[in-house]
Each structure stands twice: as C-alpha cells, then as structure tokens.
Amino acid sequence: MEAEYDVAVVGAGPAGATAALVLARSGFRVALIESTRYERSRPGETLPPPARMLLARLGVWDAFSTLGSLPSHGNRSIWGGPEIAESSFIFHPYGEGWHVDRQRFDAMLASTAADAGAEVLYGMSVVDCSAPDADRWHIGLRGESGEAGTMAARAIVDATGRTARIARRLGATRQLADHLVGAAVHYAGPLREDGFTLVEAASSGWWYSAPVPPDRLVVMFMSDADIHRSLRLTEGDRWEHLLAEAPHTMERVEGCRPIAQPAFFAAVSHRLRRNGARGCWLACGDAAIGVDPLSSSGIVRAIRTGEGAGQAIGNWLLGRTDVAGAYERILDAEFEEYMAERSGYYALETRWPHSTFWNRRRTIDAAMRQQP
Ligand SMILES: Cc1cc2nc3c(=O)[nH]c(=O)nc-3n(C[C@H](O)[C@H](O)[C@H](O)COP(=O)(O)OP(=O)(O)OC[C@H]3O[C@@H](n4cnc5c(N)ncnc54)[C@H](O)[C@@H]3O)c2cc1C
Structure with a gap:
C-alpha cells in the first residue's frame, strides 16, 4: 500500500522545514523529504538581526540557542572606493545577527518539524511526480542506494532550492537575472575574529568572508559562471593569486590554511514563473525566489516564504x-x-x-526591468 499524506514537502532546507512545521502544527499529515543527511557543508551562514523575531515566532528560538552560533556584529565593505565602510548592528532594534553552522541549523529546523508531527524521510530524493487524477499527486522516490519508492499526497511544496526541481517538472520556468556562482574555501588557523562579515569588490567579482562556528572562516569569491570557468580557481595557486587583488580579505586569512579546494555553488537571482502550471502545489525559499548572497537575506526569506507557503497550502x-x-x-x-x-x-x-562582470550588472538589470 502506497503511503498517503496531505502534503509532500520536497527539500528540508530552511524553507521546506518551516513549511512542514507550519503544516504539521495545523494538523495536516506531512511528509518532509530530504535527499541528504546534512553530511556536506552548505553555503550561507550569516543571519541578520531580524532572524531572531522570525525564529521566536516559529517557536524554535530555544533550539537555535543551543547550536553554538557566533554573534555577527555587522558588516564591513570595500565597495565603490578603497575605504572600508562599516555598518554595525549595535543600534539595530533586534540586536546582533549570527554566523551559523548551516548543517546544524538546517538539521535543527527539520527535527523541529518532526517533533511537530511531520514524517521526515532523510536520504530520499523525489525523482518524479504526476497527478493523473487531478486531486492526488503520485510521487516517485529514490533512496541513497538506488531503491525506488512511491507515495501519494494531495499537495506538494517545492523547497528544493535554486534548482526548483519539482516546479520545473510541472512546467514552471525560472526568470534568471544573472549566472552568479560562489566559490567557497574554509580556512582554519589562528583566526583574529571580530564577528564581522566582510565584502570586498574586485575587478571580476567580489569577495565575501565571515566566521563559521566553531572556529573557522569562510571565504567566497562571487562571479559569473563563465568568468569562473576562465579563472580555473581549482588549479595551482590561482585562488591565492586572485585573492591578492583583495587586500582586506587577504589580511583576514593571513597565517591560516585553506582546508579544501574551492567548492562551487549556484547563486543566481531568479523568480520562478508558474506559467499556468496546474495542480495544488507551491514553491518556497530559493525555489521561488533566488537572491544575491550580497543581500544576506536568503535564509530569512526562505523561512518567511516557507511559513507563507505552508499557510497557503493549508488554506488551499x-x-x-x-x-x-x-x-x-x-x-x-x-x-x-x-x-x-x-x-x-x-x-x-x-x-x-x-x-565584464560589473558591466553585466548594469545591462542585465536594465533588461530585467523591461520584462513583464
Ligand atoms: C555562496 C552562497 C552564499 C550565501 N550566503 C548567505 C548568507 O550569508 N546569508 C543568507 O541568509 N543566505 C545566504 N545564501 C543563501 C541561502 O543559502 C539560501 O537562500 C537558503 O539556503 C535557501 O534555503 P532553501 O530551503 O530555499 O533551499 P536550500 O537551502 O538549498 O535547501 C534545499 C534542500 O532541498 C534538498 N533537495 C533538493 N532536491 C531534492 C529532491 N529532489 N528530493 C529531496 N530533497 C531535495 C536539498 O538537499 C536541500 O536540503 C547564500 C547562498 C550561496 C549560494
């Protein structure tokens, strides 16, 4: 017998875990399907001060407080000129922000959804979905060792991140604003940490660095996919060579050692267009709207839209x-x-x-504004 749910939430990042939590608390039978077991590091670790209000509203503040996150006192940037500009959170109404360990943070949210009654299926990917009888989705699953499974649900929430895997299967498309990619390297060593996020513009992109609990620093270089290909940052000392263009970021990692080769993550800005795709489903988080990491708002937005999608699907x-x-x-x-x-x-x-990188930012944005 096929397992039956009211809602299948696909992807247990911040958006999907929040949607599942909201739906389970409202009494719906929810399956939260996550292809990983949070075994790999995840990009995006800085939470701005308003996250506190959001986490408290969801009732996960106490669980969050046990994660050992580091305080984020504000942002420093070298942008538009060589001087450092500082924006401190000291006068922010919600106080400071946090640098979080994303594996622990995402796992905490998923286990809160489980505590609320959602059935969490770890190490399971959704590979197919169709709705031959209009009010019921048939969902194809694949486990870590390739084993196949199925389930049925009355509604689907796509929270698969920027790929919007499920929504695109159903006919939705992404309106892309760019092809931004982040190359990330974690550093260990004698970190002189001050709890600030640093952003530093360079000729072919920009650098981002921030503390990662308990004692590391993440350094990312953001540029377009084709520029990354031509930079070949995994070869020889190309990473160090490029980093030399960003003296403030370079100073921050002085005496530290990179613990792995650069890992690449899609960071495109996009909006999902439903294109009249039918059936009871919604997307949330990065699947619905992808934003530039420059905004440091992806996680908060994912939680907020996860909450909104959960409520909307419940009402639907x-x-x-x-x-x-x-x-x-x-x-x-x-x-x-x-x-x-x-x-x-x-x-x-x-x-x-x-x-090319900076000119594209001007022309692409002008073109996006002209689209309907
Ligand atoms: C380089 C970089 C730096 C960033 N820095 C920041 C930052 O400092 N602060 C900030 O707020 N945001 C930052 N972000 C953005 C932030 O990481 C995202 O906005 C956030 O992770 C979105 O959450 P989500 O739940 O929508 O998607 P995700 O976190 O991507 O989660 C999607 C989940 O779906 C699962 N999944 C995918 N496909 C399937 C499938 N078929 N079946 C089952 N499960 C599936 C994945 O395993 C994953 O767990 C950054 C992003 C990048 C790329």
Missing part, C-alpha cells in the same frame, strides 16, 4: 483556492523590490568600467 486544502494567487503576488512584489535594491547597490561600484 481547506477549499480556499484564491490563496495561491495571493501568495504569488506577494512574492512578485518582493522580487521587484529586491531587484531594485540589488541594482542600486551594484551601481555604487564604478571602479572597473571595462569589467
């Missing part, structure tokens, strides 16, 4: 079909606002007028 199952449109309109407005902020911030950097 209770017969309120208008909620999906309302949810999508809120996300459309959010994306438009985000794109305007992103354009404004990139426009501040004018030091490399012949750089």
